[in-house]
Amino acid sequence: MIQKVPYDSRNGIHLMIGNVYQYNRKFGKTLSLIQSRNPDLVFLVETDQAWADAMTPIHEGYPYRILCPLENTYGLVLYSRLPILRKEINYLIDEEVPSLEFDLELRGGQVITIYAIHPTPPVPGENSTSTERDAEILIVGKKSKANPLPSIVIGDLNDVAWSYTTSLFLKTSELADPRRGRGFFxxxxxxxPLFRWPLDHVFLSKQFGLAAIHVLPGIGSDHFPIELKATLTANDTTDxxxxxxxxxxxxxEKITNGHENQKADQD
Incomplete structure (x- = not known):
């Protein structure tokens, strides 16, 4: 379980993550929520060009941005108040499904890495297995474990928190789920209301303590946004x-199978 700690804005980060649902056009709800919650970093998925255009009012407050809008429900946009020192847009499994990797400088000078992803879900008749999703999740976990910097993985993983793949991801990445022991979120x-699952995630490396985590009000999407505040701690106290x-x-093997499945689909 991740240690509960006070929030320290110099050595911490306030994140907001949301799947906006590409065909949702209630842009004002998302803008209002961002302005009221005032996070350091906003990551939105299923963002097409219309969504990217609609978010321009926050550009002044978020001078560091990674924008990859797409019309295929896998567009990504990211806005940060904190300096982005390095950034990559990667296509880890599918050439039409991007993910982000970037280094961020906290106010106290510490540098952390964030991986922001939205892998494909199983879709009957189109992508009937979770092979490619599982592979992308596990690739990111492998990258995070090899990274000497404190790291965070965020996004809509199209997988529930208690699944076998998420469990395998947590073990192979050695990241921690801040929800454990605190609820489903x-x-x-x-x-x-009667059928709700935790599909949007934030996973933290052992250098972080948890200050707060909340599911936020609806924005017209089929997903609720989620926010988290985390602080770097002096000791690695997370198990x-x-x-x-x-x-x-x-x-x-799952990573290899994901690459092979994608290659077969292209052929």
């Missing part, structure tokens, strides 16, 4: 899981 389906040799091998 369900974000989907915003319009069906993280580690993968066995068999689990490491299984993760590598």
């Amino acid at each position: 369900n974000t989907f389906h915003a319009k069906i 993280t899981e580690s993968a066995t040799n068999e689990e490491e091998q299984e993760a590598e």
Whole structure:
């Protein structure tokens, strides 16, 4: 379980993540929520060009941006008050599905890495298995574990917090889920109260303590946004899981299968 700590704006970060639902045109709800919550970083998925254009009113307050709007429901836009020192737009499995990797400088001078993703879900008749989604999630976990900087993984993973893949991801990445021991924090389906699941995630490396986590009010999407405040701690006080040799091998096999499936789809 991640340690609860006070929020420290110099050594911490306030994040807001939301799947806006591409065909949702209630742009003002998202703008109003960003302005009222005032996070350091905003990550929005399913953003087409209309969404990117609609978010221009916040550009002045968020001078560091990574914009990758797309019309295929896999567009990404990211806005930051904190300096982005390095940024990559990657296509880890599918050439039509981007993900972000970037280094961010906190106010106190510490540098952290954030991985922002939205992998494809299983879709009957189109992408009937979770092979490619699982591979992308596990690739990001592998990259995070190899990174010497404190790291955070954020996004709509199209997977629930208790799934086998998420469990394998947490073990192979040695990241921690801030919800554990605190509740489900369900974000989907915003319009069906009796059927809700935690599909939008923030995972933290062991250098972070948790200051706050909340599911936010609806923005007209089928997902609720979620926000989190985390602070770097002096000691690595979070207990993280580690993968066995068999689990490491299984993760590598899933990654290989994801690449092979995508190659077969292209052929």
